[in-house]
Amino acid sequence: MRHIISILIENEAGALSRVAGLFSARGYNIESLTVAPTEDPSLSRMTILTSGSDDVLEQITKQLNKLVDVVKVVDLSEAAHVERELMLIKVRATGKDREEMKRMADIFRGRIIDVTESTYVIELTGASTKLDSFIAGLDAGLILETVRTGVCGIGRGDRILKV
């Protein structure tokens, strides 16, 4: 099962390595990980996309809570939430492909944020599956470079993760 774990953690040197080290030491998966400070600069919010059985997930949240720097942990995917991922993708845009790329970007509500004679950089935001579909829809030979942020997410409505 795919799970999105959100963590509030003290914004201190080494905090990221404690979380990453825990996952590798205990054999848990990290499919993606994003981290940045929150509106309170002393706290960072981390989002980890992981997978595992219910038992494994229970251990992951317990072990994360055990880390001294961790303030709060929540499994976002347990209830209603929204999730997004940002991708920047550089594609070859020459000849007839140039128009096709523009059209693809429009269909996926992407934006072209850099243009040269032969390339575009397209910015695309959405659920990870949408980004996957975009990549799948392109001729692989035209993709020059891809960079994705990994998933970040937030609970819907009154589900709030705060100190």
Added chain:
Amino acid sequence: MISGAEIVIRCLQEEKVDCVFGYPGGSVLHIYDALFKQDDVKHVLVRHEQAAVHAADAYSRSSQRVGVALVTSGPGVTNTVTGIATAYMDSIPMVVLCGQVPTQYIGQDAFQECDTVGITRPCVKHNFLVKDVKDLAITIKKAFHIAATGRPGPVVVDIPKDVTAQMCEFDYPKTIQMRSYNPVVKGHLGQIKKAVQMLQEAKRPIIYTGGGVILSDAADKLTQLAKKLDFPVTNTLMGLGGYPATDRQFVGMLGMHGTFEANNAMHYADVILAVGARFDDRVIGNPEHFSSEKRRVIHIDIDPSSISKRVKVDVPIVGNVADVLDEMLKLLDGGCKTDPEVADWWKQIDEWRGRKSLAYRQSNHIMPQYVVEKLYEVTGGDAFITSDVGQHQMFAAQYYKFDKPRRWINSGGLGTMGVGLPYGMGVLMANPDAQVACVTGEGSIQMCIQEMSTCKQYGLPVKIINLNNGMLGMVRQWQEMFYSKRYSQSYVTSLPDFVKLAEAYGHVGMRIEKPEDVEPALRKAFTEHKDDLVFMDFIIDPGANVFPMVAAGKGLTEMILAEEL
């Protein structure tokens, strides 16, 4: 204003630390200078940093106080890693203060630099790098707080040399609040009530307790509870002494080398009350085999991640063992009515007991079990027993009947050979008048044997009980049983003459080769040589094996018993 080095010492004084185990070096010279100028904190100079951490660990195990070690940067730190990991696996509260190269050199591959925080991270409860002298006192306060509260564990504080030279006002906080660290103490009352109800309905109950009872100083409460219920009690290796071993209700240690009655009672119980224990692989064997029997499990532990980690738990109770047991006792004070069928269960247990699974074969040579039995008699069952890792450790655990907590000092989780002698030092620093015996083997003792020199310097009269079979006994036992007697590298040749070696360090050495000499030699060591370190080299039967035994991957009831071979 005082220097960072003086702040370190003042913090130790504030924490009422009377003894630090350590080894000086370049990056801690300021701290050692500050140490020199005072008398409150005594320093024990070890011969290898690993021993400093082991000794601090045993100081804590035997006294309930936080053990402290002080080492220099680089190799000083890397030498401590085994000791830190040992303490971490057994949840021992300890603070390790490490020197670091000056802040401006960090990351430049300076002389004796290593990434202390990175290297120790996976084996500490928490660690800190102090980059500003203004943070020093509060960081040390946090370190002691984190080490001793919740599920205890070692905390490392990495202090760059320049920080120890900088000047700052000293202000030691009395208490500390951390928003990210608030361990649970009290158990959930609803769950406790449910557990008490379940215990009274049990027909085949067992109380299974571990190191958590010792760490939480809950041995008395556990004994009261067990007495009130009249249920059988088994201890893990780490839990020995949590319940008096000489009591009728005690069925012995369980697990890989547990008694026939303990392992059967654990397996066939319908209700297990697990207290501060974690169902690890050496305790329940194969988890699938263990789960084949239908039963209900109540689990008290301060660490939620220990609950339902290996065995599904029906009534989890997160909390400090002593507090939870207290609540249970209060509830049972209102009336305790156990199921009459428990009497049949006791009959079954007595039948298992009749199997006498700890009986051992007789021999013309000294049997190691016999040495431990005599050690028990000679010390009146009241000694602190430290141990290393291997057959001798199991013999000590099986045959020395621990009636009190904190008397059995060994490396249970990590299984670290070499801890025995430094553990003896730590115990004696915390309990100066105690009888301390280190039950060891000729393999383990050589892993920290240099500490005989430290023992000489500080007059630490550890009695070393060396069960010498000229083999790495436990390895040899497995090779005999599972590798068709191919004794690959388990035979120790070129052993030193331990008597001469002890004498060379200025101690007393004895070599005991005949069964009839065992008891007189022990008596002599504990009376005539009470104040000396005595190295007692017992030449034992080389074929002695540890039974019962649950082979790795087997179920708890699939024990190999002594006569079955």
